[in-house]
Amino acid sequence: MARFDELAASRRRFLALAAGGMLAGAAGAGAPAVAQVSTRARIVIVGAGAGGTAIANRLAGRLDGAEVTIVDGRREHWYQPGFTLIAAGLKPAPYAVSTTAEWLPRGVRWVEDWAAEIDPEAKTVVTQGGTRLDYDWLIVASGLSLDWAGVEGFSLDMVGENGIGAHYASPGHAARTWAALDRFTGRGGTALIQRPATEMKCAGAPLKLAFLADDRARRKGTRASSRIIYAAPQQALFSVPIVAEKVRMLFGERGIETHLQHTLRSIDETRRIATFDTPEGPKELGWDFINIIPPQRAPEVVRNSPLPWADRWTDQGWIEVSQTTLRHARYPEVFGIGDICGVPKGKTAASAKWHVPVVEDHLVAAIQGREGTAVFNGYTSCPLITRIGRAMLVEFDYNNNLTPSFPGIIAPLEELWISWLMKEIALKPTYNAMLRGKA
Amino acid sequence: MKELTLETMIAVFEEIFGTLLFWAMVAAAIAITLAFLWVLLRDRGLESRPLVWSAVLAPVGAVAAVWFVQWVTASGLADLGGPIDWIVLLAIAVAGGGGLMLLCYTAQALIRGRRAG
Ligand SMILES: Cc1cc2nc3c(=O)[nH]c(=O)nc-3n(C[C@H](O)[C@H](O)[C@H](O)COP(=O)(O)OP(=O)(O)OC[C@H]3O[C@@H](n4cnc5c(N)ncnc54)[C@H](O)[C@@H]3O)c2cc1C
Numbered sequence: 071m072a073r074f075d076e077l078a079a080s081r082r083r084f085l086a087l088a089a090g091g092m093l094a095g096a097a098g099a100g101a102p103a104v105a106q107v108s109t110r111a112r113i114v115i116v117g118a119g120a121g122g123t124a125i126a127n128r129l130a131g132r133l134d135g136a137e138v139t140i141v142d143g144r145r146e147h148w149y150q151p152g153f154t155l156i157a158a159g160l161k162p163a164p165y166a167v168s169t170t171a172e173w174l175p176r177g178v179r180w181v182e183d184w185a186a187e188i189d190p191e192a193k194t195v196v197t198q199g200g201t202r203l204d205y206d207w208l209i210v211a212s213g214l215s216l217d218w219a220g221v222e223g224f225s226l227d228m229v230g231e232n233g234i235g236a237h238y239a240s241p242g243h244a245a246r247t248w249a250a251l252d253r254f255t256g257r258g259g260t261a262l263i264q265r266p267a268t269e270m271k272c273a274g275a276p277l278k279l280a281f282l283a284d285d286r287a288r289r290k291g292t293r294a295s296s297r298i299i300y301a302a303p304q305q306a307l308f309s310v311p312i313v314a315e316k317v318r319m320l321f322g323e324r325g326i327e328t329h330l331q332h333t334l335r336s337i338d339e340t341r342r343i344a345t346f347d348t349p350e351g352p353k354e355l356g357w358d359f360i361n362i363i364p365p366q367r368a369p370e371v372v373r374n375s376p377l378p379w380a381d382r383w384t385d386q387g388w389i390e391v392s393q394t395t396l397r398h399a400r401y402p403e404v405f406g407i408g409d410i411c412g413v414p415k416g417k418t419a420a421s422a423k424w425h426v427p428v429v430e431d432h433l434v435a436a437i438q439g440r441e442g443t444a445v446f447n448g449y450t451s452c453p454l455i456t457r458i459g460r461a462m463l464v465e466f467d468y469n470n471n472l473t474p475s476f477p478g479i480i481a482p483l484e485e486l487w488i489s490w491l492m493k494e495i496a497l498k499p500t501y502n503a504m505l506r507g508k509a
Numbered sequence: 510m511k512e513l514t515l516e517t518m519i520a521v522f523e524e525i526f527g528t529l530l531f532w533a534m535v536a537a538a539i540a541i542t543l544a545f546l547w548v549l550l551r552d553r554g555l556e557s558r559p560l561v562w563s564a565v566l567a568p569v570g571a572v573a574a575v576w577f578v579q580w581v582t583a584s585g586l587a588d589l590g591g592p593i594d595w596i597v598l599l600a601i602a603v604a605g606g607g608g609l610m611l612l613c614y615t616a617q618a619l620i621r622g623r624r625a626g
Contacts, residue, residue: 479593
């Protein structure tokens with residue numbers, strides 16, 4: 071109810087403002103509401119993706135005199151939620167591509183290189199090129215790395231041929247995944263859509279791809295001659311029970327077969343056979359289309375540092391941060407934002423958007439010698455596309471509670487056109503506004 | 510969404526349309542509304558002839574608005590799934606129809622000028 075009031079209040083504010091000389095608000099829109107803090111602190115941000123870019127922009131507006139350095143070797147910025155749309159033929163590859171430089175604020179130094187070593191004892195980051203960056207505060211926003219070698223027999227150059235897709239890899243690979251999916255949905259056959267056993271970013275993405283494959287086949291009239299199989303290592307289709315049940319019902323309705331406790335071990339490209347580890351032993355499944363999503367881990371630079379948990383996710387290396395403040399448990403001058411955080415939920419851009427103000431609050435407070443108050447509740451969100459034209463808004467927290475943004479207005483587990491409209495019209499702009507530190 | 514403030518909404522709209530286009534659209538909407546209010550005051554009420562013509566055009570605006578939204582979002586009427594979807598559809602139609610009606614009425618009234626007598 072509190073959120074609804076908030077919404078109603080902001081709508082009232084909006085109307086009030088619209089009524090009385092609304093252009094007056096234009097100049098100040100997006101400007102930081104709080105006073106700037108003077109400091110000479112040296113802040114290093116590792117990774118200029120969704121979270122790193124957003125916090126750089128926030129800090130640029132919030133701090134006066136700080137020396138903020140962001141390290142990332144990638145010149146292209148990728149809007150990854152767009153990859154699923156590219157893989158379903160709904161958008162072209164350039165839809166997800168911009169440049170790293172265009173989002174970075176003035177006054178923040180960009181070191182165009184990869185972090186190769188993080189030493190939280192000495193408080194330094196060393197890049198591959200040998201640049202040494204000393205810091206007072208470190209924000210790790212390196213995202214995660216996709217372990218393609220974790221699927222035997224597979225390599226990225228196979229994508230687009232022999233019915234092989236891998237839309238997580240890049241915008242180009244997502245486009246080649248569509249080439250393969252387009253051929254499959256034109257002819258029919260068997261599609262294998264799987265996810266890894268590790269934690270992964272956007273656990274909804276493979277589900278969406280299964281729904282979209284189903285929809286494309288229906289529209290082309292080949293659904294009757296197609297099998298669509300969704301294979302997952304887990305015991306359920308989604309980590310949040312109420313969502314898992316809904317997806318189970320929808321998969322049943324659409325005739326998408328579910329193979330749980332199936333972990334992809336290897337593929338044989340020439341025979342088009344995928345081998346899964348199951349409780350009953352290895353199992354082979356043939357494919358006409360397969361989309362590969364590999365195991366996901368922290369980037370090597372993080373795994374080789376003392377930052378990961380010692381006793382959790384030991385094969386994956388997520389960093390040991392408090393799940394509410396995202397501050398490192400052993401190195402209080404280190405924070406995490408985005409996929410790299412070792413917290414039970416939230417490897418989505420929507421969560422990163424929530425991480426940013428929490429880390430900003432605690433970091434700025436720490437610089438001032440105070441304690442921050444902001445809390446991250448595990449918010450994770452995913453507009454789960456169930457066919458072209460409809461989606462379900464799925465939002466939840468650490469406790470597996472649904473946390474709808476529009477309670478009473480947009481029902482969370484319902485397939486709706488409005489959810490699709492919001493995804494189509496507002497999702498990328500909201501992401502871009504987040505990058506600029508404005509949302 | 511963490512909080513839906515006016516600043517956030519404006520920032521998102523600026524990203525959707527581009528800053529320039531967004532504010533140009535806001536300015537155009539305000540200008541048309543002000544012009545409408547002005548002719549309303551000038552003529553001391555609604556004139557029936559321009560009103561009839563603009564009323565004829567309203568359904569065109571309504572259909573065009575719905576068609577445009579569905580075209581931009583690659584969706585169709587079959588995708589409407591729940592009551593909120595019908596409300597949104599209606600809102601889009603009303604906005605399109607009402608907007609065109611307002612524009613058309615104001616343009617006619619401005620072109621015709623103040624009616625003698
Ligand atoms: C197919 C797909 C669909 C998705 N769909 C959605 C969705 O619908 N909704 C949603 O909210 N989220 C979605 N996501 C997830 C979302 O994209 C990520 O959760 C989000 O980008 C995480 O932000 P981040 O800053 O942690 O990592 P990223 O945005 O991945 O950025 C990490 C950055 O760190 C850099 N980096 C890596 N290693 C180093 C190093 N050693 N040194 C320096 N820099 C380094 C990288 O180059 C990169 O720029 C999707 C992801 C994929 C792949």
